[in-house]
């Protein structure tokens with residue numbers, strides 16, 4: 001299996017620290033708001049990566065932190081006129097709810113920063129003791145010049161940074177690039193007692209302490225959006241490697257940006273979409289299809305037309321299963337050589353830095369064979385089995401049984417409603433009430449249900465959209 005490593009800027013063979021195990025960490029949300037569609041991409045990408053490792057029989061430990069203490073949370077608590085605890089409780093539960101609605105599997109651990117304050121203080125203390133950090137007016141900073149390899153992830157050299165520096169000078173710091181490990185509390189802010197007075201940890205320290213605690217001081221995969229490469233992940237490396245003296249993480253994975261119709265998403269530009277609003281209109285699987293149809297490292301352009309197309313594509317998968325009456329097969333057939341080959345192709349493309357776009361295409365190839373009436377039914381059913389197996393690796397088909405049954409009930413009810421309207425129309429025609437008879441026909445046509453009068457009676461069909 002090959003994975004693109006941001007650190008080396010190339011695809012590398014994946015060799016886990018412990019054979020058969022994968023330890024991965026993804027930078028989770030700061031809970032001061034509902035999450036937006038750009039955040040959803042990161043969550044879905046890492047959900048699929050985790051599922052694929054599990055499919056390959058790795059024992060996965062997946063950690064995704066929740067930042068529940070931060071300047072933005074304090075600002076939000078002032079804006080909403082509620083305590084910071086109420087802000088975080090509200091947005092943590094919204095986050096978990098939206099994750100579930102997106103069919104994202106719960107990570108194995110979702111540590112809260114506030115549960116780790118003591119360990120963070122001890123960690124900062126160790127950095128201070130070894131001379132990598134210093135206290136200044138109640139704040140503690142990391143001295144970047146003490147870490148020789150600073151900038152190795154982002155490819156930024158300290159001396160280049162200095163030339164182009166637009167970072168504001170801060171008299172408390174020795175160097176403008178030194179970053180905060182511990183922040184002195186202003187009056188009224190949430191604060192914890194520490195050797196440097198009352199304060200709270202900095203964000204870069206939160207992630208490095210929680211990941212090391214749960215995954216060890218060198219673990220396999222650390223991920224996040226590519227906006228986190230610098231300074232967040234760079235700063236995590238500086239701390240983790242200063243303490244351990246050896247690599248903090250072996251593979252750095254970063255997903256690409258999301259644009260809205262070619263523009264950067266921003267609240268001020270008015271093109272800002274929350275995941276929960278999109279979920280009101282479109283299914284979780286349509287959103288998943290949309291994201292997976294692009295490679296995770298590529299930028300992706302969001303527009304509703306593509307989501308609508310994605311929704312139709314997913315619907316087709318369900319129709320294929322319905323056509324073949326998938327649920328009523330008591331025993332699914334074994335794969336033949338043809339299905340085994342298609343399955344291997346799926347593995348090959350996923351092994352190539354998680355090429356979900358090509359993996360999705362393979363799921364649809366299987367779906368095409370499910371609908372292929374030239375094949376015997378057992379062959380079509382074997383393709384259906386493959387389509388479901390591979391689709392599930394990509395996170396589709398949650399609650400498949402209920403969904404297929406719902407489709408059945410819904411179609412049956414729709415059919416009897418249409419039949420009912422047709423019978424009313426017959427009555428109107430008998431009474432020569434053409435106005436109402438036409439109205440029924442036209443209103444049905446408006447929702448793409450076409451009536452056709454034949455000598456045997458009225459037939460109807462659903463027109464293709």
Ligand SMILES: [Zn+2]
Nearest residue numbers: 027028207232
């Ligand atoms: Zn982080």
